[in-house]
Amino acid sequence: MTAQQTLTRPHTGPLIEFAGIRLDLGRTTILDEVAFQVAPGSIHALVGPNGGGKSSLIKTLLGQMPHQGRLSLQWPGEPGVIGYVPQALEFDRGLPMTVDDFMAAMCQRRPAFLGLSRHYAGAIGAALERVGMQDKRKRRMGALSGGERQRVLLAQGLIPPPQLLVLDEPMSALDEAGIQVFERLLRDWREAGITVLWIEHDLEAVARLADRVTGLNRRVLFDGPPHQTLTPERLLSLFSTHPRTNGSAA
Structure with missing residues (x-):
């Protein structure tokens, strides 16, 4: 299933736009001018190292963290339900x-x-x-x-x-049977046109299951279809760069 195929199916979930999102805690920059879009009805993965700001970005989306910049949800009709699955x-x-x-x-x-x-x-x-x-x-x-x-x-x-699902490393504790359950749910959500923003460390699963992937390490380092973005060179850059020297964020 390609992102283009996903976009041609009627969707119930919103388009999400992050535009110049900045988050500072004290003198520590957690998110630095983060900008990308999550297409409506798509499975969009967010990958990056621990401390790179992934969970902080999710918290800004859920209204739990103060931030600068513009964050918008563009629903196809009336605003829908947002579901959230924490990491643990x-x-x-x-x-x-x-x-x-x-x-x-x-x-x-x-x-x-x-x-x-x-x-x-x-x-x-x-x-x-x-x-x-x-x-x-x-x-x-x-x-x-x-x-x-x-x-x-x-x-x-x-x-x-939900019409929008936010998932924070849902596969982290799952056994093989649980992973099969999760992958079936992803297929169901895609078929239903639900927008899914999914933090994940399992890059092989992201490559198989996501329509689009954003690499985040304080700032966006890449954004595109998995087969184009999950290259050895880009992943090395994503995971070898320290997000900051005076603090850390999940």
């Missing part, structure tokens, strides 16, 4: 919280201790089924493997159904 889940593994409890806490306004509301029960069940966790709904979150917890995080990102 930090919690007290001794808590008696089941998968259902976690999904209730993340996806509904009703207190989790009252159980799943009828309004969300069907959607939560369907989301867990999509990630292969339907049969582990009563397991404690602390008893799950890292890959299983990551699948649960993917499931919560599906409720309510």
Whole structure:
């Protein structure tokens, strides 16, 4: 699937435009005039070294970080739902919280201790089924493997159904079965015209699955289709250049 093919399919997700995005924390420059576009309905990967500003850029998109420059979402109609899947889940593994409890806490306004509301029960069940966790709904979150917890995080990102998905290294803890689940979800999202902005370290997966890729190390070092941009020379430049000397950012 090429980026051009993606653009010809009707989409529900927005075009994202980063124009001259700058982020400074104290005297440390985290993002330096970052400018690129994410095409609507595309799978757009963001790659780069640790400390290069990828997660910080995501946080600016989600409204969690102050910045200079222009960041715009151009929706095809009314503004839609933005889903977010974090890189990892930090919690007290001794808590008696089941998968259902976690999904209730993340996806509904009703207190989790009252159980799943009828309004969300069907959607939560369907989301867990999509990630292969339907049969582990009563397991404690602390008893799950890292890959299983990551699948649960993917499931919560599906409720309510998003038109824009922001993924922060979703493959980092997945086992082989989980990776197959994730790749199937990517295909589904592409077919549905959902815009996906995806931080990823697995360059082989990016080369196979992304429509476009941006290399970020404080500033944009390349932006284009994977087969054109993921060359040994460009990757060497991306990962061998120190993003800054007086600080770091994820």
